[in-house]
Amino acid sequence: MIKHEIEALILGSVRAAQHAGELPPLPVPEAPIERPQRPDHGDYASSLPLRMARAARMSPLEIANAIASQARSLAESTVVAQVEVSPPGFINIHLSPVWLALQVDTIIQEGASFGSMNLGEGRSLQVEFVSANPVGPIHIGNGRGLALGDTLARVLSAAGYEVQREYLVNDAGTQTETFAATLYARYQQLFGRDAPVPEGGYPGEYMIDLARRLKEERGDSLLRPEEEAYPQEVHDLGIQMILDGIRADLESIGVRYDNWFSERSLYAGGTYEKAMTVLRERGFVAQKEGATWFVSTAVGEEKENVLVRSNGAPTYFASDIAYHYDKFVLRGFERVIDVSGADHQGHVPRMKAAASALGIDPSRLAIIVYQLGTLKRGNEVVGLGKRTGEFITLREVTDEVGADAARYNFVSRSADSHMEFDLDLAKRQSAENPVYYVQYAHARIAGILIQAGERIIDYSSGDVSLLTHEAELALIRKMLRLPELVESMALSLEPHALPYYALELATAFHDFYEKCRVLSDDEALSKARLKLVSAAKITLARALDLMGMTAPERM
RNA sequence: GCCCCGGUAGCUCAGUUGGACAGAGCGGCGGUUUCCUAAACCGUAGGUCACAGGUUCGAGUCCUGUCCGGGGCGCCA
Numbered sequence: 348m349i350k351h352e353i354e355a356l357i358l359g360s361v362r363a364a365q366h367a368g369e370l371p372p373l374p375v376p377e378a379p380i381e382r383p384q385r386p387d388h389g390d391y392a393s394s395l396p397l398r399m400a401r402a403a404r405m406s407p408l409e410i411a412n413a414i415a416s417q418a419r420s421l422a423e424s425t426v427v428a429q430v431e432v433s434p435p436g437f438i439n440i441h442l443s444p445v446w447l448a449l450q451v452d453t454i455i456q457e458g459a460s461f462g463s464m465n466l467g468e469g470r471s472l473q474v475e476f477v478s479a480n481p482v483g484p485i486h487i488g489n490g491r492g493l494a495l496g497d498t499l500a501r502v503l504s505a506a507g508y509e510v511q512r513e514y515l516v517n518d519a520g521t522q523t524e525t526f527a528a529t530l531y532a533r534y535q536q537l538f539g540r541d542a543p544v545p546e547g548g549y550p551g552e553y554m555i556d557l558a559r560r561l562k563e564e565r566g567d568s569l570l571r572p573e574e575e576a577y578p579q580e581v582h583d584l585g586i587q588m589i590l591d592g593i594r595a596d597l598e599s600i601g602v603r604y605d606n607w608f609s610e611r612s613l614y615a616g617g618t619y620e621k622a623m624t625v626l627r628e629r630g631f632v633a634q635k636e637g638a639t640w641f642v643s644t645a646v647g648e649e650k651e652n653v654l655v656r657s658n659g660a661p662t663y664f665a666s667d668i669a670y671h672y673d674k675f676v677l678r679g680f681e682r683v684i685d686v687s688g689a690d691h692q693g694h695v696p697r698m699k700a701a702a703s704a705l706g707i708d709p710s711r712l713a714i715i716v717y718q719l720g721t722l723k724r725g726n727e728v729v730g731l732g733k734r735t736g737e738f739i740t741l742r743e744v745t746d747e748v749g750a751d752a753a754r755y756n757f758v759s760r761s762a763d764s765h766m767e768f769d770l771d772l773a774k775r776q777s778a779e780n781p782v783y784y785v786q787y788a789h790a791r792i793a794g795i796l797i798q799a800g801e802r803i804i805d806y807s808s809g810d811v812s813l814l815t816h817e818a819e820l821a822l823i824r825k826m827l828r829l830p831e832l833v834e835s836m837a838l839s840l841e842p843h844a845l846p847y848y849a850l851e852l853a854t855a856f857h858d859f860y861e862k863c864r865v866l867s868d869d870e871a872l873s874k875a876r877l878k879l880v881s882a883a884k885i886t887l888a889r890a891l892d893l894m895g896m897t898a899p900e901r902m
Numbered sequence: 903g904c905c906c907c908g909g910u911a912g913c914u915c916a917g918u919u920g921g922a923c924a925g926a927g928c929g930g931c932g933g934u935u936u937c938c939u940a941a942a943c944c945g946u947a948g949g950u951c952a953c954a955g956g957u958u959c960g961a962g963u964c965c966u967g968u969c970c971g972g973g974g975c976g977c978c979a
Contacts, residue, residue: 377919378918378919381918381921382918383921383922384917384922384923384924384925385922385923388922392921392922394920394921394922397921397959397960398920398921400959401958401959407959433922434922435921435922435959435960436921436959437921437922480979517979520978520979521978521979522978522979525978547978636976636977637977638976638977639977640976640977641976649905650975650976651976652976652977653976653977654977655977656977657977658977660977662976662977662978662979663978663979664976664977664979666979667979688973689906689907689972689973689974690973690974690979691974691979692905692906692907692973692974692975693905693906693973693974693975694974694979695906696905696906697976716906716907716973718906718907718908718972718973719972719973720972721972730972756914759914759915759916759927760914760915760916761915761916762907763907763908764907764908764915764916765907765908765909765971765972765973766914766915767913767914767915768914769913769914772913772914772928778941779927779928779929779941780927780928780941781926781927781928783941784927784941784942786941787939787941787942788942790939790941791938791939791941791942794938794939795938795939797938798938799938831918835918839918839919843915843916844916844918847915847916847926847927850926850927851926854926857942857943858943860938860939860942860943861942861943861944862943864937864938865938866938867938880938901939902939902941
């Protein structure tokens with residue numbers, strides 16, 4: 348990656364200057380290079396001189412000159428065109444236009460793998476996201492987690508990790524019991540019984556639909572005497588129906604999991620007992636007030652938390668500890684990323700503490716918490732988070748604005764932002780939407796390539812060194828940023844830069860398209876530009892694919 | 903009361919581990935089409951970066967406090 352080469356060049360130049368006695372032998376600060384905002388500041392810039400000035404007891408300009416002159420002699424002139432010093436002490440590096448043009452061939456050669464790298468070195472990594480309780484359809488709040496988790500998985504996979512997407516099915520907790528009780532109440536109502544929806548149950552309409560389906564499929568066979576609780580079958584069938592619905596919801600936004608993990612299996616398979624035993628043996632468990640507690644002060648947690656309730660039922664926390672024991676110890680993932688909504692925020696520190704208590708380095712566990720925000724439709728504003736009777740389902744959104752627009756909008760906000768998703772806006776704007784702007788660039792390119800195919804132009808021999816127009820070089824520069832972006836997203840676990848990048852790439856293409864005609868009488872130039880355009884197509888398609896979006900051939 | 907997150911253009915949001923004149927999309931205003939898709943392009947207006955201090959060569963970015971909003975706070979998940 349060119350960025351790393353320039354980084355190495357700057358660091359090498361600092362070292363050379365130190366060897367030559369032009370700079371004192373001080374440690375070099377982090378982050379040697381950055382991307383300047385203004386194009387006339389070059390492709391890369393370094394502010395090291397400014398940051399080293401104090402310790403070196405030299406003026407920033409002196410330092411900059413020392414480093415720059417070393418860089419000029421170290422740099423390959425075919426790659427770096429110019430190294431200049433700019434007050435008050437920046438070093439600006441301009442890449443050679445010829446080198447830039449040649450990268451078009453490289454991109455075409457890499458094809459669909461352009462942007463991939465081996466940062467992860469094939470290490471196993473799991474992304475678990477959404478894992479909504481199987482008590483209702485996927486709602487809009489989950490949609491954000493879906494887009495975030497799936498994009499993260501795609502980015503990390505591109506960065507060289509062996510990625511698995513997992514959905515934890517909470518089929519063992521209190522909530523599914525409440526769900527089953529609600530379902531059974533609705534079911535009984537269909538047979539004329541006066542069975543109220545239980546306290547804290549699920550008042551949504553969909554529960555009545557589920558009950559109807561239950562009646563259609565099983566008749567009255569699930570009815571029990573008035574005073575009795577629901578039969579296990581109601582619980583299991585209900586969850587099964589919900590899960591089928593969830594799978595279909597996920598399909599509507601193009602998310603597919605590699606593994607569906609049953610919480611119940613933690614108990615049936617003995618994992619839960621094993622994890623608790625480990626905690627106990629390591630001295631993190633105590634009995635108090637009739638319950639079993641996780642004593643976490645030893646691993647830096649301030650509060651203690653209940654593992655097993657006084658009624659003998661394990662808490663979600665205990666279950667999650669067993670679950671992570673399974674992930675790290677039994678299944679051996681080197682890294683695990685959990686994506687969850689801000690309503691789980693309080694769960695983060697104690698889960699980290701629990702990992703430590705299990706002897707797992709907590710840095711192997713990343714928990715990404717996204718803020719919930721609101722959804723706006725007309726004048727109605729709905730919270731994205733709360734479990735309420737009335738909510739907007741993911742399906743409503745994907746039906747209205749489409750999977751691509753939904754994903755683009757979800758991914759384009761940082762996880763920390765309290766996003767406002769304006770449904771009407773997303774629909775109304777659809778023609779002027781950035782989503783279509785980006786996809787249109789891809790379709791435009793496809794159109795050009797189709798015409799080239801009809802004219803039977805073979806551009807494989809095109810000479811990319813003919814690409815010297817400023818708009819051509821700007822487009823190439825933008826394409827070369829993709830690998831850097833994948834790398835930084837894989838490190839920061841923040842994929843929201845992707846939509847912005849796709850937009851900039853599309854802008855660079857549209858600008859080129861206006862200024863440079865691809866298919867013209869100049870045959871050599873046409874071939875060169877066909878190469879450029881097909882490289883741009885590769886890059887755009889990759890950017891879209893990383894977001895799980897389609898790259899249409901025509902619009 | 904304590905903890906987490908946010909407050910940047912009319913709206914929705916970026917701002918690359920402190921760097922050069924604070925950006926984008928949408929919306930507003932004004933233009934561009936005999937020519938590979940006008941779902942495009944060009945121009946223009948719009949800012950006390952919530953507020954007050956502090957740290958330093960330099961702060962939207964780091965620290966302290968205040969205000970406003972969202973979320974959470976030992977036997978829900």
